[in-house]
Amino acid sequence: MRILVTGGAGFIGSHLVDALMAQGHQVTVLDNLSVGKVANIAHHLGSERFRFVNDSILNVATLEQLVRRVDLIFHLAAVVGVKYVVEDPLTAITVNVRGTENVLELAYKYWVRTVIASSSEVYGKSADVPLREDGDRLLGPTTVPRWSYADAKAIDEYIALAYARKGLPVTVVRYFNAYGPRLDPRGYGSVVARFFTQALRGEPLTVYEDGRQTRCFTYVADTVRGTVLAGTVPEAVGEIFNIGSDREIAIADLARQILALTGSRSEIVLVPYAAAYGPDFEETRRRVPDVRRAREILSFEAAVPLEEGLRRTLEWFRSGALNGM
Numbered sequence: 001m002r003i004l005v006t007g008g009a010g011f012i013g014s015h016l017v018d019a020l021m022a023q024g025h026q027v028t029v030l031d032n033l034s035v036g037k038v039a040n041i042a043h044h045l046g047s048e049r050f051r052f053v054n055d056s057i058l059n060v061a062t063l064e065q066l067v068r069r070v071d072l073i074f075h076l077a078a079v080v081g082v083k084y085v086v087e088d089p090l091t092a093i094t095v096n097v098r099g100t101e102n103v104l105e106l107a108y109k110y111w112v113r114t115v116i117a118s119s120s121e122v123y124g125k126s127a128d129v130p131l132r133e134d135g136d137r138l139l140g141p142t143t144v145p146r147w148s149y150a151d152a153k154a155i156d157e158y159i160a161l162a163y164a165r166k167g168l169p170v171t172v173v174r175y176f177n178a179y180g181p182r183l184d185p186r187g188y189g190s191v192v193a194r195f196f197t198q199a200l201r202g203e204p205l206t207v208y209e210d211g212r213q214t215r216c217f218t219y220v221a222d223t224v225r226g227t228v229l230a231g232t233v234p235e236a237v238g239e240i241f242n243i244g245s246d247r248e249i250a251i252a253d254l255a256r257q258i259l260a261l262t263g264s265r266s267e268i269v270l271v272p273y274a275a276a277y278g279p280d281f282e283e284t285r286r287r288v289p290d291v292r293r294a295r296e297i298l299s300f301e302a303a304v305p306l307e308e309g310l311r312r313t314l315e316w317f318r319s320g321a322l323n324g325m
């Protein structure tokens with residue numbers, strides 16, 4: 001197939017590209033390198049089945065040239081990471097809403113099957129765990145910028161579902177805390193990256209608040225497998241899927257595990273949310289996916305245990321990810 005991956009130079013996107021290239025597809029990456037890196041896709045640049053276009057999803061003319069030539073789109077380009085969103089909500093909202101609108105409008109025009117990458121963040125601070133795809137969302141006030149990301153992604157989902165109602169084959173995936181090699185070592189979008197960087201540098205691990213908030217960390221190879229299934233299984237059309245592991249871990253325990261794994265003598269410090277993100281911050285205390293729908297329709301289940309995934313991630317960090325930072 002001819003496949004377009006927006007955001008294909010990013011963390012999840014580049015792993016998705018690896019999987020699609022390994023399957024023999026023709027892959028075009030559209031990425032403006034805002035957080036994506038050429039290094040993530042450099043190993044494909046020589047292949048005649050691969051093309052990289054350095055542009056934004058906000059550039060409709062470029063986007064149209066690409067969409068009209070493909071059979072399948074994975075739309076991952078977005079401003080992601082709580083810290084980016086909190087620092088610059090306007091850019092995040094514009095890119096995440098308008099960009100997805102552009103992609104879907106063109107997918108509809110050229111009738112191309114599309115997978116839209118959404119986020120577990122859309123559940124907000126709902127305490128109704130495990131979080132079901134059709135469960136209620138619970139967001140804080142609009143004065144808390146964090147929730148703008150959840151709403152932007154939710155608008156993306158509404159648009160996708162509206163096109164699905166018009167017959168366009170489109171599927172939404174909600175990612176749960178993906179981690180693995182190629183995480184940005186500065187850790188903007190990921191506590192795993194932050195803790196590894198801190199541990200390997202002998203700096204204190206900054207556990208926010210009481211460290212008892214939980215997440216379900218999902219190894220990126222699993223995230224990618226679920227994404228590919230969402231784009232290929234016929235019954236996935238018109239559906240929303242949680243893509244993640246359902247193994248829950250408290251952030252303080254994650255910190256301890258990373259200390260043990262790295263052999264670092266860093267200490268753990270508790271940092272109040274206000275010190276990390278400013279005064280208007282709200283947090284999701286528990287985030288656990290209900291994985292039944294993905295299991296039933298996609299036959300998808302996350303397979304890589306946290307210990308194994310963290311080991312592979314550490315290997316990558318040790319192989320030089322921190323150089324030049």
Ligand code: UDP
Nearest residue numbers: 082189190191192194206207208213215251
């Ligand atoms: N976190 C932390 N220390 C950090 C960065 C994050 O304790 O230095 C916590 C954060 O409060 C959240 C969890 O780790 O509870 C996951 O944060 P991340 O930014 O990785 O993703 P999120 O799930 O918030 O989108």
